[in-house]
Amino acid sequence: MSSRKKQPSASSPAAVSMADLARELGVSMTTVSRALSDHHSIGAATKQRVLKLAKKLNYQPNHLAAALRKGQSRLLGVVVPYIEGKFFPSVIQGIEQAASKAGFSVIVCQSHEDVQLERRNVETLLHAQVAGVLVSLARNTQQFQHFDKVRSRGIPLVFFDRIPPTGLVNSVVLNDHAGAFQATRHLLEQGCRRLAHLAGPQHLNIYQQRRQGYLDALATYGLAPEDELITYSDMTVDDGAQAVRHWLTLPRPPDGIFGAGDSVILGALQTLKSQGVRVPQDITLAGFSNEGFTAITEPQLTSVDQRCEEMGEAVVRLFLELAAAPESTFTQRQVVLQPELFIRGSSQRALASA
Amino acid sequence: MSSRKKQPSASSPAAVSMADLARELGVSMTTVSRALSDHHSIGAATKQRVLKLAKKLNYQPNHLAAALRKGQSRLLGVVVPYIEGKFFPSVIQGIEQAASKAGFSVIVCQSHEDVQLERRNVETLLHAQVAGVLVSLARNTQQFQHFDKVRSRGIPLVFFDRIPPTGLVNSVVLNDHAGAFQATRHLLEQGCRRLAHLAGPQHLNIYQQRRQGYLDALATYGLAPEDELITYSDMTVDDGAQAVRHWLTLPRPPDGIFGAGDSVILGALQTLKSQGVRVPQDITLAGFSNEGFTAITEPQLTSVDQRCEEMGEAVVRLFLELAAAPESTFTQRQVVLQPELFIRGSSQRALASA
DNA sequence: TTGTACGCGTTATCAG
DNA sequence: CTGATAACGCGTACAA
Numbered sequence: 067m068s069s070r071k072k073q074p075s076a077s078s079p080a081a082v083s084m085a086d087l088a089r090e091l092g093v094s095m096t097t098v099s100r101a102l103s104d105h106h107s108i109g110a111a112t113k114q115r116v117l118k119l120a121k122k123l124n125y126q127p128n129h130l131a132a133a134l135r136k137g138q139s140r141l142l143g144v145v146v147p148y149i150e151g152k153f154f155p156s157v158i159q160g161i162e163q164a165a166s167k168a169g170f171s172v173i174v175c176q177s178h179e180d181v182q183l184e185r186r187n188v189e190t191l192l193h194a195q196v197a198g199v200l201v202s203l204a205r206n207t208q209q210f211q212h213f214d215k216v217r218s219r220g221i222p223l224v225f226f227d228r229i230p231p232t233g234l235v236n237s238v239v240l241n242d243h244a245g246a247f248q249a250t251r252h253l254l255e256q257g258c259r260r261l262a263h264l265a266g267p268q269h270l271n272i273y274q275q276r277r278q279g280y281l282d283a284l285a286t287y288g289l290a291p292e293d294e295l296i297t298y299s300d301m302t303v304d305d306g307a308q309a310v311r312h313w314l315t316l317p318r319p320p321d322g323i324f325g326a327g328d329s330v331i332l333g334a335l336q337t338l339k340s341q342g343v344r345v346p347q348d349i350t351l352a353g354f355s356n357e358g359f360t361a362i363t364e365p366q367l368t369s370v371d372q373r374c375e376e377m378g379e380a381v382v383r384l385f386l387e388l389a390a391a392p393e394s395t396f397t398q399r400q401v402v403l404q405p406e407l408f409i410r411g412s413s414q415r416a417l418a419s420a
Numbered sequence: 421m422s423s424r425k426k427q428p429s430a431s432s433p434a435a436v437s438m439a440d441l442a443r444e445l446g447v448s449m450t451t452v453s454r455a456l457s458d459h460h461s462i463g464a465a466t467k468q469r470v471l472k473l474a475k476k477l478n479y480q481p482n483h484l485a486a487a488l489r490k491g492q493s494r495l496l497g498v499v500v501p502y503i504e505g506k507f508f509p510s511v512i513q514g515i516e517q518a519a520s521k522a523g524f525s526v527i528v529c530q531s532h533e534d535v536q537l538e539r540r541n542v543e544t545l546l547h548a549q550v551a552g553v554l555v556s557l558a559r560n561t562q563q564f565q566h567f568d569k570v571r572s573r574g575i576p577l578v579f580f581d582r583i584p585p586t587g588l589v590n591s592v593v594l595n596d597h598a599g600a601f602q603a604t605r606h607l608l609e610q611g612c613r614r615l616a617h618l619a620g621p622q623h624l625n626i627y628q629q630r631r632q633g634y635l636d637a638l639a640t641y642g643l644a645p646e647d648e649l650i651t652y653s654d655m656t657v658d659d660g661a662q663a664v665r666h667w668l669t670l671p672r673p674p675d676g677i678f679g680a681g682d683s684v685i686l687g688a689l690q691t692l693k694s695q696g697v698r699v700p701q702d703i704t705l706a707g708f709s710n711e712g713f714t715a716i717t718e719p720q721l722t723s724v725d726q727r728c729e730e731m732g733e734a735v736v737r738l739f740l741e742l743a744a745a746p747e748s749t750f751t752q753r754q755v756v757l758q759p760e761l762f763i764r765g766s767s768q769r770a771l772a773s774a
Numbered sequence: 775t776t777g778t779a780c781g782c783g784t785t786a787t788c789a790g
Numbered sequence: 791c792t793g794a795t796a797a798c799g800c801g802t803a804c805a806a
Contacts, residue, residue, distance in 0.1 A: 485783035
């Protein structure tokens, strides 16, 4: 009908491109590009003209094309095991904040604690041409080849919280050892001398560290660990309940429990109460993560806070450093954050004995 | 040094492109493209050769380029108010599942209940050239121009849970009215006759519906609503506590409370207990959302479950329909899911009176 | 300061 | 069935 090259069909997007602006203004695309990207080689007047028309026509830059051209997007890929609970949402929150400040957007993927899915997530992110990949490992991830592809493409890779045991990576972690140590020492200070531990899967760095912190704190009080007072599990509520039922059958049950997670301690608390065992008078409790529900239970649960937002920010900072560094430099930086113990009713005998 | 066009620099990504495959095999890029995309016009033998080499060289398709060319990516953008709590993570879970099944990836953005951020999120998604935008509105969103841009680009737009009041949109919602009606009727069946309601912001469709469900249930019992038994708030724990403190000062306090959310009911429960009021004997409670903590409180909280995963799946289904439909057809489909009441201790007088 | 021309990796069109 | 070529929208040496 019309002889125009681009026929603005009524229903289709009015996607106005740099070429359109250039044609309209009678300048070259180069000029437009420079005006929009605030390049130095550009006359102030021309720049204003371009910017004005761009606004008028509601020009939207096609980041896809830019990414293709530059071989890099402004997207950040995040892989986490799950987004229930408090920890990961908070970390993601920190990541989003810092990323947005640096002009990046964030894609979030869940591995649902499944290596297979984790692998596919990484693929997805690579396909989306992300500028960086930020990962917290799935519980059952024990091999790490799927991350080689990321590195081999020169894309910055940062692990956080759950990191590979190899250590040959860039990572941000909490000082889990210190957190566990603090919590355990606190229970000991409350007078406990038979202190049990609900431990997590030991192939995950975090649970290993928490167990070690527990052991080391015992040692400072001259206490030897007892195998029957340490159980290993997936840290669910049920796992906590089951462990407690077992411990209560012992000739000498524990007088305090440090759990490597909050859910498992919740299970312990519920079972203790149902069995008529008083918390904290008979048995004190402390958990890890400072989940929201720790302030809801009765008594409230003492727990180690993980500085979630700070972790997210640190992850992005590390990514930015890697992105800025020349590809050749293979750094292996590790950022370590300090946890904080939140002391609540489940461990305070002084208050409860009243 | 070498006469090759592409000099594979040691440190840079070994990104092998279709052109590389074509050159290596002595065929055209067209052929390679067809083999890879399973086009019909291609010899079986040639196809195998291409596929084999592609695998050998670990060819990774550049979806970015494809998206640029086709003007469409396989990315789905999701905007939610927040990802704490149970509801949104679960819905996202449903979305991810269904999207992945259809070959789409998912970007999640949080508006943090802020229109400004919501606006920017939508921009971000458009920049990322998403194939669809799935939105649950921020609490204070009352204007909707920022979504016009999405539609004007011909990108399918689906709202869920918190939708614009205009109704001129594609959406997936829970039958909030039915949920509230069920919960209220249940409390009435427990013998309550002075039933209070903790209502949410009425410009949000969901809270409006829940309030109406409450009112309609009262009506079926011939009860007239009383203004002093309905409070409006942002539904936080504190809001619930405050409302209860007020109600307890009334000459005739309520004998049951239906809250439009679980947090607000939690606040109510805590305050009631601290004041020595027995739940459910003196006052029954029911909330909305079936949050994880409803099973932790004592007594456990009766609450309306929102079919989160189903909602996510429905959202994606609707998106796919819109994407398949010709641009001209302006449908306004609304999918309505049925909620389910989870009855727990906070509302069961029969059990507690024992 | 501005413009020309090319390339990023893919797909669509048309010709053979 | 296969191939050459143009195009998607943008960035950037290089030339003017």
